[in-house]
Amino acid sequence: MPDPNGFLRYDRRLPARRPVPVRIMDWREVYPPAGEELTREQATRCMDCGIPFCHDGCPLGNRIPDWNDLVRTGGWDAAVESLHATNNFPEFTGRLCPAPCEAACVLGLGGQQPVTIKQVEVEIADAAAARGGLRPQPAPAPTGRSVAVVGSGPAGLAAAQQLARAGHAVTVYERDDALGGLLRYGIPDFKLEKRHVDRRLAQLAAEGVRFRTGVDVGVDVTAEQLRAEHDAVLLACGALQGRDTPETPGRALRGVHQAMAHLVAANRVVAAAGEGQPALATLPDGTPIDAAGKHVVIIGGGDTAADCLGVAHRQGAAGVHQLDLYPEPPADRDAARDPWPTWPWVLRSYPAHEEGGDRVFAVAVQEFVDDGTGQVRAVRIAEVTVEKVDGRRIVTALPGSEREIPADLVLLAIGFEGTEDQPLLAQLGVTRNGRGAVDARPDWQTGADGVFVAGDMHRGASLIVWAIAEGRAAAAAIHAYLGGVGTLPAPVDPARQPLAAR
Numbered sequence: 001m002p003d004p005n006g007f008l009r010y011d012r013r014l015p016a017r018r019p020v021p022v023r024i025m026d027w028r029e030v031y032p033p034a035g036e037e038l039t040r041e042q043a044t045r046c047m048d049c050g051i052p053f054c055h056d057g058c059p060l061g062n063r064i065p066d067w068n069d070l071v072r073t074g075g076w077d078a079a080v081e082s083l084h085a086t087n088n089f090p091e092f093t094g095r096l097c098p099a100p101c102e103a104a105c106v107l108g109l110g111g112q113q114p115v116t117i118k119q120v121e122v123e124i125a126d127a128a129a130a131r132g133g134l135r136p137q138p139a140p141a142p143t144g145r146s147v148a149v150v151g152s153g154p155a156g157l158a159a160a161q162q163l164a165r166a167g168h169a170v171t172v173y174e175r176d177d178a179l180g181g182l183l184r185y186g187i188p189d190f191k192l193e194k195r196h197v198d199r200r201l202a203q204l205a206a207e208g209v210r211f212r213t214g215v216d217v218g219v220d221v222t223a224e225q226l227r228a229e230h231d232a233v234l235l236a237c238g239a240l241q242g243r244d245t246p247e248t249p250g251r252a253l254r255g256v257h258q259a260m261a262h263l264v265a266a267n268r269v270v271a272a273a274g275e276g277q278p279a280l281a282t283l284p285d286g287t288p289i290d291a292a293g294k295h296v297v298i299i300g301g302g303d304t305a306a307d308c309l310g311v312a313h314r315q316g317a318a319g320v321h322q323l324d325l326y327p328e329p330p331a332d333r334d335a336a337r338d339p340w341p342t343w344p345w346v347l348r349s350y351p352a353h354e355e356g357g358d359r360v361f362a363v364a365v366q367e368f369v370d371d372g373t374g375q376v377r378a379v380r381i382a383e384v385t386v387e388k389v390d391g392r393r394i395v396t397a398l399p400g401s402e403r404e405i406p407a408d409l410v411l412l413a414i415g416f417e418g419t420e421d422q423p424l425l426a427q428l429g430v431t432r433n434g435r436g437a438v439d440a441r442p443d444w445q446t447g448a449d450g451v452f453v454a455g456d457m458h459r460g461a462s463l464i465v466w467a468i469a470e471g472r473a474a475a476a477a478i479h480a481y482l483g484g485v486g487t488l489p490a491p492v493d494p495a496r497q498p499l500a501a502r
């Protein structure tokens with residue numbers, strides 16, 4: 001019986017983040033481990049409320065009260081078993097998930113702070129890894145069927161693990177030189193050190209998953225060849241088509257880049273340093289892209305923008321401004337707009353924000369200003385209001401509000417427009433919908449029979465927890481398509497949406 005009064009005895013507490021002056025000198029993770037005592041204390045705050053809305057908040061349906069109580073009572077081995085029953089990679093979500101489960105925690109109903117669910121999750125996963133508890137679970141017998149997974153992000157990897165454990169021969173194709181999708185070269189090490197990704201990849205390899213890196217499917221291998229070699233294909237190619245702003249004057253100036261160009265270059269430098277190879281942050285064509293000594297302007301307010309901010313601090317930027325089109329959100333949930341247990345619109349500050357930089361809300365760039373040599377020297381911004389009219393966004397600049405912000409490096413982190421239009425799609429006869437995503441039938445098949453889709457490629461740019469949930473569900477559908485014995489868990493269907501007030 002869980003402790004019904006734990007939340008009355010203990011306040012919500014997270015481990016202290018590493019001090020800012022220390023952590024911006026390196027690329028290591030911001031949070032140190034919480035340790036057993038704090039984790040147990042915080043797990044005790046879960047009262048096992050009886051109708052755990054956190055289950056619905058989590059797309060994976062993680063059995064949160066179960067593992068909270070197991071941690072409280074010291075049952076760490078059973079806790080990780082319970083966690084792995086619904087989540088292939090809790091060390092990724094425990095570090096990176098925005099935790100919609102916490103927004104849905106029943107403690108929030110009574111005005112209490114939610115349980116630190118994702119922190120408990122990561123501690124369980126890390127403790128298991130430290131004890132050597134991420135042992136491979138190879139299938140007892142092969143089925144003789146084979147599956148190609150295109151893309152090695154969390155969706156592709158979750159599906160690959162589920163299918164390999166069910167006995168199918170799985171090959172993951174990845175066009176990058178290293179595996180992990182956005183976990184590898186998109187998300188910086190200060191949020192996720194890559195040893196966690198490598199440890200899981202070793203587990204998958206030991207379970208029989210074959211990996212082929214440096215293979216751009218549709219270019220290096222045709223879709224026809226892939227279909228001839230495999231009984232089913234899963235597309236998990238992500239939603240990497242960055243939104244741009246070609247209409248803004250000065251967009252073509254040197255120094256104005258997509259955010260991902262900056263992040264990938266920086267992450268590659270960190271990866272090379274880990275192998276003892278000094279490297280410069282450059283674009284694929286060799287152009288340097290580094291924030292050292294520069295005035296940086298980041299346009300956008302989400303995860304990507306915050307990651308650029310943290311990278312700019314670590315590269316030694318002279319100053320950073322982060323611009324957001326929308327007004328500053330409130331500090332607390334507006335219950336009329338976003339009632340519990342839905343995901344609230346509130347001001348979200350990432351650890352990168354406490355490291356420095358200025359956030360400017362309700363502004364839009366009017367022009368990237370030329371220094372006379374074709375290099376950006378400033379951005380001209382105006383204060384704006386944003387309205388939705390017939391589903392369209394109308395941005396109105398306030399007259400007389402324009403001003404300049406110095407800028408040597410401008411990073412566009414204004415979202416993604418779905419999956420890239422690439423040869424693979426035409427070869428398969430698969431088309432993108434109006435959002436740039438690929439539709440799935442209720443059984444996760446695309447318009448092409450035997451070709452399935454999961455993750456950001458289906459959902460549009462989203463979250464790791466959704467990618468894993470869709471990867472698991474698509475694996476279950478592929479297993480059924482291949483006539484596999486029994487069923488695999490399918491936490492979501494293709495139409496599933498986050499919790500919302502109706």
Ligand SMILES: Cc1cc2nc3c(=O)[nH]c(=O)nc-3n(C[C@H](O)[C@H](O)[C@H](O)COP(=O)(O)OP(=O)(O)OC[C@H]3O[C@@H](n4cnc5c(N)ncnc54)[C@H](O)[C@@H]3O)c2cc1C
Pocket residue numbers: 096097098150151152153154155156173174175176180181182183186187191215216217218236237238239240263303304307422424454455456457461462463464465467
């Ligand atoms: C900068 C940034 C920070 C983020 N931070 C967070 C966060 O903190 N928390 C969170 O929950 N989410 C975060 N996200 C979102 C999260 O990373 C994605 O939702 C998730 O990675 C999607 O997983 P996926 O497997 O669908 O695709 P991806 O991770 O995008 O992987 C797709 C893979 O497919 C490969 N591929 C594409 N086409 C081909 C082809 N033809 N042949 C072979 N390979 C191919 C790509 O190279 C890529 O490796 C962030 C996203 C970005 C961009």
Ligand code: SF4
Pocket residue numbers: 057058059060062064093094097098099100101102117118121465
């Ligand atoms: S995966 Fe995300 S939503 Fe699910 S329990 Fe973990 S932190 Fe919460």
